[in-house]
Amino acid sequence: MSKSASLDEHNDISIVLCGQAGMGIQTVESLLTRILKLSGYNVFATKEYMSRVRGGMNSTEIRVGSKPVSAMVDRIDILVPLNKGAVEHVARRISKDTVVLGEKELVGEQSRPFRFFEAPFTNIANQIGNRIYSNIVAVGTIAALLGIGLDRVSDYVRRHFAGKASDVVKKNIEAAGAGFELGAGLAKSVGLRVVIQPNPMVGEQILMSGAEAVGLGAMAGGCNFISAYPMSPSTPVLVFLAKHGRDFGLLAEQAEDEIAAINMAIGAWYAGARAMVSTSGGGFALMVEGLSLAGMLELPIVIHLAQRPGPATGLPTRTEQGDIELALYAGHGEFPRAIFAPGTLDEGFHLTAKAFNLADKYQVPVFVLTDQYYIDSYYNTESFDLSKANVEKYVVRTDKNYKRYELTTTGVSPRGIPGYGAGLVCVDSDEHDAEGHITEDLDLRTKMVEKRLAKLELLNSEIVPPELWPDGNYRNLVVCWGSTLHIVREALSVLGRNDTALLHYKQVYPLHPRTAEYLGKAKKVVALESNATGQFAKLIKLHTGIDADEKILKYSGLSFTVEEVVEKLKKVLV
Amino acid sequence: MTMDAKVFEMGDIDIAWCPGCGDYGILRAVKKALAELDIGPEMLVVVSGIGQAAKVPHYFKTNFFNGLHGRALPPAVAIKASNPSLTVIAQSGDGDMYGEGGNHFIHTIRRNPDITNIVHNNMVYGLTKGQASPTSQLGFKTPVQVAGVFLEPFNPLAVAIALDAGFVARAFIGDAEQTKEMIKKAILHKGYSLVDILQPCVTFNKINTYQWFKEHTYYLEDSHDPHNRGEAFNRAIEKDRMPLGVFYVNPDKKTFEQNIELYERDNRPLWQRELDTGRLRGLIDEFK
Numbered sequence: 074m075s076k077s078a079s080l081d082e083h084n085d086i087s088i089v090l091c092g093q094a095g096m097g098i099q100t101v102e103s104l105l106t107r108i109l110k111l112s113g114y115n116v117f118a119t120k121e122y123m124s125r126v127r128g129g130m131n132s133t134e135i136r137v138g139s140k141p142v143s144a145m146v147d148r149i150d151i152l153v154p155l156n157k158g159a160v161e162h163v164a165r166r167i168s169k170d171t172v173v174l175g176e177k178e179l180v181g182e183q184s185r186p187f188r189f190f191e192a193p194f195t196n197i198a199n200q201i202g203n204r205i206y207s208n209i210v211a212v213g214t215i216a217a218l219l220g221i222g223l224d225r226v227s228d229y230v231r232r233h234f235a236g237k238a239s240d241v242v243k244k245n246i247e248a249a250g251a252g253f254e255l256g257a258g259l260a261k262s263v264g265l266r267v268v269i270q271p272n273p274m275v276g277e278q279i280l281m282s283g284a285e286a287v288g289l290g291a292m293a294g295g296c297n298f299i300s301a302y303p304m305s306p307s308t309p310v311l312v313f314l315a316k317h318g319r320d321f322g323l324l325a326e327q328a329e330d331e332i333a334a335i336n337m338a339i340g341a342w343y344a345g346a347r348a349m350v351s352t353s354g355g356g357f358a359l360m361v362e363g364l365s366l367a368g369m370l371e372l373p374i375v376i377h378l379a380q381r382p383g384p385a386t387g388l389p390t391r392t393e394q395g396d397i398e399l400a401l402y403a404g405h406g407e408f409p410r411a412i413f414a415p416g417t418l419d420e421g422f423h424l425t426a427k428a429f430n431l432a433d434k435y436q437v438p439v440f441v442l443t444d445q446y447y448i449d450s451y452y453n454t455e456s457f458d459l460s461k462a463n464v465e466k467y468v469v470r471t472d473k474n475y476k477r478y479e480l481t482t483t484g485v486s487p488r489g490i491p492g493y494g495a496g497l498v499c500v501d502s503d504e505h506d507a508e509g510h511i512t513e514d515l516d517l518r519t520k521m522v523e524k525r526l527a528k529l530e531l532l533n534s535e536i537v538p539p540e541l542w543p544d545g546n547y548r549n550l551v552v553c554w555g556s557t558l559h560i561v562r563e564a565l566s567v568l569g570r571n572d573t574a575l576l577h578y579k580q581v582y583p584l585h586p587r588t589a590e591y592l593g594k595a596k597k598v599v600a601l602e603s604n605a606t607g608q609f610a611k612l613i614k615l616h617t618g619i620d621a622d623e624k625i626l627k628y629s630g631l632s633f634t635v636e637e638v639v640e641k642l643k644k645v646l647v
Numbered sequence: 648m649t650m651d652a653k654v655f656e657m658g659d660i661d662i663a664w665c666p667g668c669g670d671y672g673i674l675r676a677v678k679k680a681l682a683e684l685d686i687g688p689e690m691l692v693v694v695s696g697i698g699q700a701a702k703v704p705h706y707f708k709t710n711f712f713n714g715l716h717g718r719a720l721p722p723a724v725a726i727k728a729s730n731p732s733l734t735v736i737a738q739s740g741d742g743d744m745y746g747e748g749g750n751h752f753i754h755t756i757r758r759n760p761d762i763t764n765i766v767h768n769n770m771v772y773g774l775t776k777g778q779a780s781p782t783s784q785l786g787f788k789t790p791v792q793v794a795g796v797f798l799e800p801f802n803p804l805a806v807a808i809a810l811d812a813g814f815v816a817r818a819f820i821g822d823a824e825q826t827k828e829m830i831k832k833a834i835l836h837k838g839y840s841l842v843d844i845l846q847p848c849v850t851f852n853k854i855n856t857y858q859w860f861k862e863h864t865y866y867l868e869d870s871h872d873p874h875n876r877g878e879a880f881n882r883a884i885e886k887d888r889m890p891l892g893v894f895y896v897n898p899d900k901k902t903f904e905q906n907i908e909l910y911e912r913d914n915r916p917l918w919q920r921e922l923d924t925g926r927l928r929g930l931i932d933e934f935k
Contacts, residue, residue, distance in 0.1 A: 340722025
């Protein structure tokens with residue numbers, strides 16, 4: 074058991090905690106990732122969970138690395154089962170090298186080989202006074218295996234439970250200590266030890282989820298109004314903004330339905346606020362008429378659309394990139410829009426902030442398209458550069474002769490708000506004249522259509538460019554968008570081919586004008602998307618005439634993993 | 648010296664209402680009420696949906712948000728919450744407010760924003776040419792309800808009182824003076840106020856005419872206590888002859904704008920405020 078049990082051959086290891094909903098996996102995830110990051114370890118965490126409050130089977134993957142880690146892997150180096158059935162739930166991902174750390178009766182009889190180490194978390198917790206401490210015992214054990222000092226663990230556990238009764242804090246620290254002792258013993262007696270180099274710079278970085286990056290980005294864009302109806306996986310953005318609303322003078326209102334949510338947000342912009350809605354596909358479907366209203370009223374709106382698998386209720390807590398066409402074609406009538414799709418946390422922050430400025434500047438809807446995988450994944454990254462995120466306001470003071478829809482050469486009419494200036498601000502969902510009054514003058518109608526659509530030209534002039542990585546020549550070009558960025562990048566690093574590049578889109582509409590040029594240089598274009606029909610590849614075909622030679626598509630409800638992409642790319646690259 | 652209602656005049660404009668329509672009287676009553684309260688066009692926003700009644704803001708000088716069918720109330724709530732110094736009136740017809748927008752009607756009352764909800768109630772759909780509305784009376788025949796309406800008519804006053812709306816009144820436009828007075832009281836009320844205004848549709852409702860409303864309405868007695876919710880509810884569900892007047896008042900409710908705490912420490916509207924970048928920096932640093 075000596076050398077073979079050592080995990081130090083890895084630069085990074087993948088720890089998976091698996092158990093029923095309500096068993097506190099999230100507490101372990103939150104504690105461990107934070108302790109690891111503070112200790113200078115690069116860390117990534119993502120979860121897959123069932124749409125239920127208790128029971129079922131959920132798992133969280135925590136990757137720890139010497140180098141930055143920010144993508145999901147299939148491989149499990151250490152599995153901590155917290156309930157019976159946990160091993161079966163992730164059986165596909167277990168190999169003979171997987172270390173299973175836990176209680177015999179929870180692991181049960183398994184046919185496939187793995188390395189089992191007894192870790193009686195529940196017994197230890199019971200000795201401390203209650204089985205609920207077993208999660209904290211596990212935190213201590215894993216920390217010890219990773220070579221983190223007990224002081225660091227105790228300090229953070231104390232911080233995490235601050236404000237709770239002193240007995241609760243004491244017992245949790247005791248539990249972490251007992252777990253730590255167990256881990257240290259395992260490391261010594263069976264040679265189970267993980268060697269990952271800490272990097273002091275990591276301690277200075279930020280660790281957050283996609284939802285938090287989007288929420289902070291909204292604040293940086295001057296958001297002071299969010300109206301939303303709770304819907305997985307978009308809810309964490311609403312919760313985050315509600316939590317900080319009072320401090321930032323931001324109204325977070327839970328609407329009676331998504332229809333009210335978007336109509337409120339549009340009304341808020343009309344009165345000068347900077348508003349967003351946050352929803353998922355089904356909720357957005359209800360907002361579609363409101364989207365069209367924003368198009369007609371020429372009022373800004375920011376829509377955070379966190380995708381999940383459909384149609385209909387689909388898989389509420391799973392992931393998919395299936396709503397790009399919905400976002401693009403939603404809304405009756407013709408009007409321009411922009412769609413961002415962040416791949417990194419930094420992009421989630423800056424693109425969401427930019428969405429507010431762009432929406433305000435051109436008086437159009439701007440989408441931030443994420444998905445469950447993006448929203449629920451955490452990792453450490455450089456702190457956001459606030460100097461690059463300014464709140465740009467485009468509201469004007471009106472005069473007596475103000476006309477809300479004055480025809481201009483650009484299509485953008487100066488946007489006044491009621492109560493600021495001597496003019497009246499009149500907006501109408503009917504076709505309207507320059508003053509905002511209902512009209513059936515069909516010549517004027519033609520002019521108004523052209524005015525609204527002229528703004529697409531302006532949007533075209535400032536498209537966020539796709540990122541080519543690595544820069545230079547290539548035979549194969551893998552094209553992806555949004556949340557799959559880190560996964561594909563790591564897969565390409567694993568493949569190590571110098572003839573293959575990645576083109577990642579952070580803005581999927583309007584499509585960047587250099588797209589045809591990028592694709593034209595490749596012998597083979599591979600489109601990779603988490604949907605069944607290759608929606609972005611279709612969009613590229615529509616705008617460039619270029620077909621992807623291969624499509625790698627996944628629509629099971631789970632994210633791609635690095636290994637999966639490696640295997641699929643091996644089969645198609647030339 | 649009160650404001651002259653002429654400040655709201657648009658001059659010679661094309662109005663899409665039928666001659667004799669009750670909408671004209673309601674428009675006049677609203678303008679007079681506003682003038683008598685000294686509320687000018689600049690700080691007023693009228694929010695409407697779609698329908699003949701919803702065209703009302705096009706016919707007088709005001710800021711307005713003529714949105715979607717059934718969706719007047721959500722933007723009205725947001726406009727008031729974003730800038731409480733504005734006077735906000737949400738005004739539309741019975742189909743718009745009670746049918747398509749029924750869910751918003753319920754939840755806006757629960758929210759209690761300081762807005763006035765004026766509903767033109769003619770018991771029929773005018774703009775779509777004569778189908779039943781949520782308030783159409785039992786037996787009312789239309790090209791769609793060919794055997795006559797058999798759905799229980801929606802009772803907006805009873806629903807509003809059940810939800811403890813702060814101000815609930817019913818007017819009949821046949822009495823312009825009393826209609827104006829009720830609109831004034833509604834605007835002055837701090838919180839959500841409902842004025843359901845009975846009016847005939849002279850083109851598509853040949854049953855509920857001026858004469859019919861005259862015969863089927865009467866004023867609540869002076870002795871009616873509008874602070875008695877149970878009694879207000881009992882009066883609201885009277886069917887054969889419908890009472891008019893202020894049914895119910897609850898002046899003690901906190902408004903939405905008070906509850907959201909945006910204006911406790913800072914009374915500026917949202918558009919005047921700047922992001923506190925230092926505070927945001929601090930929040931981001933908490934993720935270290």
